[in-house]
Amino acid sequence: MGKKHVYLFGGGSAEGAGESKDLLGGKGAGLAQMSELGIPVPPGFTITTEVCNYYQAHEGIYPEALAAEFGAQLEALEKLGGRRFGDPAEPLLLSVRSGSKFSMPGMMDTVLNLGLNQEIVEAQIVAGVDARYIRDCFRRLVTMYGDVVLGVPHEEFERVLAGARERAGAKSDAELSADALAELTERYLELIASAGEPLPEKPIDQLWGAVSAVFDSWNVRRAREYRRLHGIPDDLGTAVNVQMMVFGNRGEDCATGVAFTRDPSTGEPRIYGEYLVNAQGEDVVAGIRTPLSIAPVDGAAGLGVEFPVAYAELERVCALLEDERRDMQDVEFTIEAGKLYMLQTRDGKRTGTAATQIAVDMVEEGRIDRATALTRVTGAQLVQLLAPEFDVAEKRQAIEAGRLLATGLAAGPGAASGRIALTAERAAEMALAGPVLLVRDETSPEDIVGMHASVGILTSRGGMTSHAAVVARGMGKPCIVGAGALMVSSEKGEMRVDGRVLREGDELSIDGTTGEVIAGELSAQPSQVLRSLLDGASDDSGLVAAARRLLGWADEARRLGVRANADTPEDARVARALGAEGIGLCRTEHMFFEEDRLPWVRQVILTPEAAQRAEALAHLLPVQQSDFEGILEAMDGLPVTIRLLDPPLHEFLPRGEKSVNSLAERMGLAPQAILDAVESMAEFNPMLGHRGCRLGLTHPDIYDMQVEAIARATCALVARGFDPRPEIMVPLVGTEEEMARLRERTAAVVGRVLAEMKCSFEIPIGTMIDVPRAALVADRIARHADFFSFGTNDLTQMTYGYSRDDVASFLPQFVDQGILPADPFEQLDVEGVGQLVALACERGRETKPDLKIGICGEHGGDPSSIRFFDSCDLDYVSCSPYRVPVARLAAARSSLHREAGTPERK
């Protein structure tokens, strides 16, 4: 017996119960599960993802056994439904929906009402079926089939529909009469025929056409793009669900809706969703008509009042689904003649706030354990909780000044300011120059890249489950939808609201937490959760408490240490408040740029005279010492890795006439001498120039001063009863000899100070691994290093040959076009740069099995990179202070992932 290709469900049981989402897709598995649980589900069958893969691999040919199996299951379905497909007297109408393992909103296509043609419609009307209803069904079939299967642009149907509404003087489709619908359908059919292939007459041809269209749609560009952006493999395939229609558009006792079992914005445990009376499901999702809230709100009665029986059943079903599936669900339903039918259940997308609240609530409800809770909140979601909010006073002033343009649905929390872009393409272009807000009537899958490029999304139409809302929440971007006061015209390059005109490129602000659209730029401030973590105050707010608990569980679960990159005592305090267990990177060059120090720094660099150099360094020593004291005190008892001077010296040189003259005077030189020196130190490629430990070797007195300042700061703090734990890090080491010499020299300076101060402690001396060669010879460098810390920014620059300052001219394009899977400066390139990281860990530990290894590049705060660093058994990651909570969570999720036994390390 061959493989089973088609799985039947309905009538209280399912052939596919217990089969995986891999085989049946998310939708098919959910339907099978609901059917098995006795939840009212219209019967149907699922064609497996394996058929999809076969179809893709064989250029559109199906497995030989499929046709017979399909026919048998269609017959079984006819029995369950009590109607026959294509029968003019009692026609079985079917829907065809795609459903792969992962939900891909808007990517895959749906065709409803299959099984109708002119003849059947007329026969049904003759048999007494409501003419308006059956003609509405047919015109919907024609539109969807024309669009999805035959490729006639959706907008052309809309245009024809708008004409029909105008002729009929109708405001909405619901006002169109049966005759108007008949005429509309006629025009649709003409439109299709004029564009090429006509609508198949025979229902069975329609059915196969729709099934094939689903499989074909797996491979269209926008689907491939979505998968690429979300890291979904191409060979996963989609299943196809063929299901008996139930009708939300059969009259005023019918409806269709979508619901979340909890609020997807806040996590509040109540059914949250929207419905439309006398409509079919696509009307809700497409965001064309603005739907009603299921909960009573703003004078609307809510589903519970309008459809009390169905609502009670929905409440029962939602609770049952949460019990069984142990997560918040996103369901689709239809009410036909007052009776509830469930069409889909899946784990619901949610904001960071909701994810945190739901995860913690479900632990309390006993539905999940702590480890599961940690897997339910992604780093990106936690980022949303910590995302900035507008300054409250500034926003109030702006509103009082009349800058509030409109209020829409708060579809994605967070605050964003940026320049208006009216098409996705423009958004992607403009994003190269600065933050962009994408403003559209509605968004569609074609806009994905532009949405990625934008800091926030605003639409004039659609509801909380419209494409824009769902996708923006997934991306963690602030989003407002359904701001109906906006008139957006991308052709004219402007949007109008209340008589005001804003043009593309104008500044705009949106508050995705409140739904406010405000003209001009607004400054943002830390979120409530962030403020509370920083204050360290115990707070009653449910969300803050939930976030604290979740992070506490994360700290229990993680193996990786988390440190922060911080250069000032203030940054160090922030980092510590957010849970940093030390400083992984304290850059000393930032201290050199302060106004009272820069002239001395310049003197060191420019003078060849030993006395002048010594004088300048003597001035810098106490201020550096005080810098280090401040940071070490703030991190008392925790390690602080201090990196010796790294950038090219000419970064410190004077540029303007004024600073040149003042420096010349100070040093007793002619201004031209300063200019000559500046000129002589200019570099063609400073990134690859005379910097880092190369400076330390050619200008040893600078490092000597810095090391002395560190040692003296440590002695001073010890004398004051503190427990300072400095670590000295040498940057840009490429050879064993460099490290050996600098280690020797550094240790000698430390030893000299300790002897002088009669102090005794160890200061570990280690190195950045930020040059490819260092990774290659890590075994040798480790002989002289107490620790390694990967500088993945520079390592990425040199491994790719990409200057971070210059990549804007091609890198965004490379990411958009899929030449690069992601920006390697945001997400560590595991395939390439990762090899060097893994190699350096392996070789370093060959020499010193207990070598401490961390990472202090930007990637230290990126969850997917953190998982890789964990797989390399790094000791800690270090990231910017505000990313520390994210890193704590990501480290915990990585530990859980590893415990689950997924082997990741090469």
Add this chain to the structure above:
Amino acid sequence: MGKKHVYLFGGGSAEGAGESKDLLGGKGAGLAQMSELGIPVPPGFTITTEVCNYYQAHEGIYPEALAAEFGAQLEALEKLGGRRFGDPAEPLLLSVRSGSKFSMPGMMDTVLNLGLNQEIVEAQIVAGVDARYIRDCFRRLVTMYGDVVLGVPHEEFERVLAGARERAGAKSDAELSADALAELTERYLELIASAGEPLPEKPIDQLWGAVSAVFDSWNVRRAREYRRLHGIPDDLGTAVNVQMMVFGNRGEDCATGVAFTRDPSTGEPRIYGEYLVNAQGEDVVAGIRTPLSIAPVDGAAGLGVEFPVAYAELERVCALLEDERRDMQDVEFTIEAGKLYMLQTRDGKRTGTAATQIAVDMVEEGRIDRATALTRVTGAQLVQLLAPEFDVAEKRQAIEAGRLLATGLAAGPGAASGRIALTAERAAEMALAGPVLLVRDETSPEDIVGMHASVGILTSRGGMTSHAAVVARGMGKPCIVGAGALMVSSEKGEMRVDGRVLREGDELSIDGTTGEVIAGELSAQPSQVLRSLLDGASDDSGLVAAARRLLGWADEARRLGVRANADTPEDARVARALGAEGIGLCRTEHMFFEEDRLPWVRQVILTPEAAQRAEALAHLLPVQQSDFEGILEAMDGLPVTIRLLDPPLHEFLPRGEKSVNSLAERMGLAPQAILDAVESMAEFNPMLGHRGCRLGLTHPDIYDMQVEAIARATCALVARGFDPRPEIMVPLVGTEEEMARLRERTAAVVGRVLAEMKCSFEIPIGTMIDVPRAALVADRIARHADFFSFGTNDLTQMTYGYSRDDVASFLPQFVDQGILPADPFEQLDVEGVGQLVALACERGRETKPDLKIGICGEHGGDPSSIRFFDSCDLDYVSCSPYRVPVARLAAARSSLHREAGTPERK
């Protein structure tokens, strides 16, 4: 029984006969061999290198058994010599000389005449020994011991000696009377005593002091530096040779000299050397007195006339040594009372000319086989044969114009022009700015680094075997010594000659082949050998014929292919004439810089308008096609790897006002628009910027045009009956996706042209491996590449993080200080960059076992790098046309090395 530490030789036999140079050092092994062959050698013994290593490892303590063994061998020596050490009546006088495995000229120290003190000297005079002779011996002992063992600066003895000569009115030391020498010795002893430790009274203390001084000298800074520069391991150790003195300073029937068994400049098979009558060996080597030629020359009679018996014996010994040692020998000898004694034999250093001539001659003489001949000529020596010579007419004019300043000894062939540096330190500094000639009275080991930094060396004193001459020949640098007309004053920063003054920094030229010193700069031209190879003419000249034969043997012996980097038909022809088997790198950007093309190139870059771009590209297409036709025709039947455009686009942009305005006019734009575009394309780190295949992907029309030009050129040549073999190379690939897309696009363009032209051939499409990431993912890139070619310049830049344009501020210092063993842009960094090369080869071949792999960076012409590339089983190296002969030889030597079974590949 323990290890033997001391080996006796003399009287026709040697305990160490057949022992290795590792154990006895080069000098000790040569003395043992000569003794065994019955060659007259004063008896002595050798203390092994193992004793040296023990001594170094135990902080100056000797093995316990040494003292007894030393005593026994000293007694044996006394028997052989018929005298007793320290006996006032018949004192045995001894020399102590170092001798490690490799000769290190000037590095190690010698003490002669050990075994004398005041008492013995006086006793000898009483016993009738010539007072002047014995006092001369003693004062030499005092000088050398004071200098070498006790560390009193040589110059202070010279100063005292000069005073003595002045008082005595003597021009040379030989004119000093016995009494004058006695007084001089007295002053020497005072000088030593005033500086610290006095001269030991007891001869045995002197002897041990001298032995220990040799061992100590192994570890002084200059010795370590020499070893580092020559790659000699520190644990090799030196042996010490204690030998009975014979006296070249005992009267007019005595002499001392050095000789080569063949001419070390030309290879001519005749004894070549110098001697001094009534002198000791160090006088010749030190270059203090200008010695006489052994061959009769310029009116001097020569050794054969002055010492006929000894000369006949020397001829016999030289022939015997060449028979036995199968190489040209460098010997030291002393004639005492007319009888010849050999003090040393070693393989002689020689110029490239001599090396080539001798290697080929010795094959003809049946002394060595062809493989051995190839091991006798290094790449550096072949470089000398190909080194430029001054333009004959220009030099004649310069001489007629009175610019000939002096003529000295032609100690190192080749022509060099540069700025005068009067100290080694200044030479090293000035070399950063341009070519430097080091001009000194004489050179010493302290000058090594400055000599390395100079393009040529000129001294006013010394002979062909002086330090300057020997070291310069070893380095392959043009050198003139003994140009006595020069008065060099480094204190005043000038040199005077014949009333003219040249200052440090002035231009000077030296012809090391003729000995001419010429004021000002002269332009150079290809050498005779190079011209002959280029002309392809058969030439009677012995040297040219020898070079041709040697290169022919190299071609038979090598596995590696040799190609050239050439961008023009002319370069291609040169490369082919010099033996290139193809072009490994044809850069297309150089063609873009030509004056008639640049405006079109600029138009392509600057215009956003498709029509203007297309117009410009249409103009460039035929000229690129004609470029490629020229090169492919010149390399008919051989592969030509054409690299698509590589550098950042802004390199092509206009800079001056004039070119901006003219371009603006041409393109119908405002000049400011051009300036803005130029500004917007500027990069902070162009090396890591928008270049190479990144341009190919963002500006695909440029690569399309280049590929089309290649395909059309190929079709045109096929139509004309040629056999063009282009290969298309994509630069700067870092990811599989880049290569996959560019391969697809390139193949499509080629296919289109072939179809249009009705032509049929394959054009391989491959990639540079010049980004570290490309090496790491070479297995994936190889899926889409027909070949790899390592761009080791960029690979080195990115692996080290060194910008080649910017390293001058630290890299020379790093090399000098031993932080880097060599400039990694000259000699491939096998330890680091080499790992990436080896990895890419391994992974590339995992994917495609027959993947063709070459290298086209500068390292393709460097012999030591070539050996590494051979060990990676590369298919070919590609270097600049004039390096092709060197690469052919280096490839052959590498093959022979591998056959000899030294495993090198990791």
